[in-house]
Amino acid sequence: DAGVIQSPRHEVTEMGQEVTLRCKPISGHDYLFWYRQTMMRGLELLIYFNNNVPIDDSGMPEDRFSAKMPNASFSTLKIQPSEPRDSAVYFCASRRTGGNSPLHFGNGTRLTVT
Amino acid sequence: AQSVTQLGSHVSVSEGALVLLRCNYSSSVPPYLFWYVQYPNQGLQLLLKYTTGATLVKGINGFEAEFKKSETSFHLTKPSAHMSDAAEYFCAVSKDSSYKLIFGSGTRLLVRP
Numbered sequence: 001d002a003g004v005i006q007s008p009r010h011e012v013t014e015m016g017q018e019v020t021l022r023c024k025p026i027s028g029h030d031y032l033f034w035y036r037q038t039m040m041r042g043l044e045l046l047i048y049f050n051n052n053v054p055i056d057d058s059g060m061p062e063d064r065f066s067a068k069m070p071n072a073s074f075s076t077l078k079i080q081p082s083e084p085r086d087s088a089v090y091f092c093a094s095r096r097t098g099g100n101s102p103l104h105f106g107n108g109t110r111l112t113v114t
Numbered sequence: 115a116q117s118v119t120q121l122g123s124h125v126s127v128s129e130g131a132l133v134l135l136r137c138n139y140s141s142s143v144p145p146y147l148f149w150y151v152q153y154p155n156q157g158l159q160l161l162l163k164y165t166t167g168a169t170l171v172k173g174i175n176g177f178e179a180e181f182k183k184s185e186t187s188f189h190l191t192k193p194s195a196h197m198s199d200a201a202e203y204f205c206a207v208s209k210d211s212s213y214k215l216i217f218g219s220g221t222r223l224l225v226r227p
Contacts (some may be wrong), residue, residue, distance in 0.1 A: 003188075004157070034213065035217075042218075042219040042220060043204065044218040045214055045217075046213055069151070091157055091158070102163060103148075103160070103215055105158045107156055108155075108156075108157055108159045
C-alpha cells in the first residue's frame with residue numbers, strides 16, 4: 001500500500017499562472033477529498049468525490065478553482081488564474097465506503113503564489 | 115450541521131506529564147468522531163476514532179479519548195507525554211460513514227524536556 005500520492009510536493013508560481021495539483025488515491029478507495037490548510041483558516045474541505053463523481057463542491061472558493069476525477073486512480077485540482085491568497089498547503093485524502101474506514105491523507109502540496 | 119471546537123490553539127506540557135486536548139462537537143445526529151495527528155511537513159494520520167459501541171476509545175501511541183454524549187465532548191488524553199508527541203492534533207466529526215469530515219482548528223502540542 002503506497003498511500004495517497006500527491007505531486008508536486010512544492011510549487012512556486014507567479015500570480016496569474018495556471019497551477020495543477022495531482023493526486024493518486026489508494027487503490028480500492030471510492031471517496032476522494034481535497035482540503036486546503038492555511039494558518040488563518042485551518043483545514044478547509046474544498047470538494048469531494050464518490051466513485052469519480054463530485055458530490056459536494058461547496059467549499060471551492062470561486063470559479064478560479066476546478067477539480068476533476070477522470071478515473072478511480074487520478075484526480076486534479078486546478079487554479080486558473082492563481083493569486084497570492086491561494087498560497088497554502090493542499091491535501092488530498094481518500095477512503096473506502098464503510099463505517100470504520102478512516103481517511104488517509106497524502107503529504108500535501110505546498111503552493112506559493114508570488 | 116456538524117461543527118467542532120478545539121479549546122486552546124497551543125498546549126504545553128512537560129515530558130512525562132498528562133496530556134489533555136479538548137474537543138467539543140455539535141451534531142444533529144449521533145456523530146462519528148476522530149482524532150488526527152499532523153507532524154511537520156506531513157499529512158494527517160489517524161490516531162483513533164469513535165463510531166459506535168464503547169465510549170472509551172484507545173488509539174495509537176498510547177492515546178485514548180472518551181465520547182461523552184451529555185457533554186458533547188471527545189477529549190484526547192495520554193497519561194505520560196513523550197517528546198515525540200509534539201505535533202498538531204485535530205479533532206473531526208462526521209454525521210455518518212459516507213459523509214465528509216469536518217475538522218477543528220487544531221491544537222499544537224509542545225512537550226518540554
